[in-house]
């Protein structure tokens with residue numbers, strides 16, 4: 001009896017340990033979106049006090065440069081007119097788009113947040129491209145008008161592209177300036193919209209680059225969310241000069257529906 005009980009107890013303990021290990025190793029959508037929400041709240045108040053930044057190794061990157069978070073845009077309050085976040089449970093990262101059009105200083109901001117060890121209770125990296133007056137085609141009010149009209153609802157399973165396909169399309173988009181064949185490898189939707197800064201092109205497959213530059217767009221960081229068919233890539237837009245840049249693409253039913261770019265001129 002004693003032996004059996006011990007064995008049972010051991011089994012129970014093993015099972016408990018396993019379930020705890022599995023639970024803590026998972027990066028959840030809820031955890032990612034909660035962290036993204038805490039970031040939006042911090043940007044609204046201009047205070048990072050309530051952000052759960054990693055105590056051991058936190059990095060703030062602004063326009064592709066490691067920056068003291070206290071001197072960056074996150075440490076000034078902004079009136080947020082629009083925010084939208086996506087979640088990547090494989091990379092354990094989120095992407096948030098913020099538009100502040102009606103406050104004292106206009107901004108359009110693209111931010112990726114990364115967590116280490118699948119632990120969304122702690123933020124390892126806030127990686128921001130922040131465009132304001134002087135950025136490429138900058139007009140926050142116009143951008144807000146276009147983005148507000150878009151539909152970013154969750155896609156039905158049958159309308160979702162795979163993670164690999166989303167990454168491929170994001171890469172092909174950024175390769176158009178260096179690879180003459182890239183543009184034709186992208187599945188353009190007939191009714192897609194491209195909002196570059198505040199410049200609208202519809203359909204978005206019109207007037208595309210077909211190579212010409214020798215310098216690929218580098219330092220690419222991805223956030224991929226299959227549930228809304230999106231890939232966001234932060235990069236250094238080296239093909240046309242060293243410009244901090246965000247390209248976000250949404251695919252519906254395998255076809256490109258929206259493209260957004262946020263590009264800072266140096």
Ligand SMILES: *[C@@H]1O[C@H](CO)[C@@H](O)[C@H](O)[C@H]1NC(C)=O
Nearest residue numbers: 025026027089090092117118
């Ligand atoms: C993080 O979570 C994802 C999704 O649940 C999983 O695929 C991945 O293996 C996990 N990674 C680690 C380092 O635990």
Ligand SMILES: *[C@@H]1O[C@H](CO)[C@@H](O)[C@H](O)[C@H]1NC(C)=O
Nearest residue numbers: 056057058059114116124125
């Ligand atoms: C600290 O974070 C940076 C950026 O996320 C990473 O490159 C580096 O490896 C980390 N260092 C340690 C000791 O974890």
Ligand SMILES: *[C@@H]1O[C@H](CO)[C@@H](O)[C@H](O)[C@H]1NC(C)=O
Nearest residue numbers: 040041044080081082083084
């Ligand atoms: C962010 O967007 C959500 C969903 O549209 C909204 O409910 C929330 O109030 C927004 N947050 C801010 C600070 O504007």
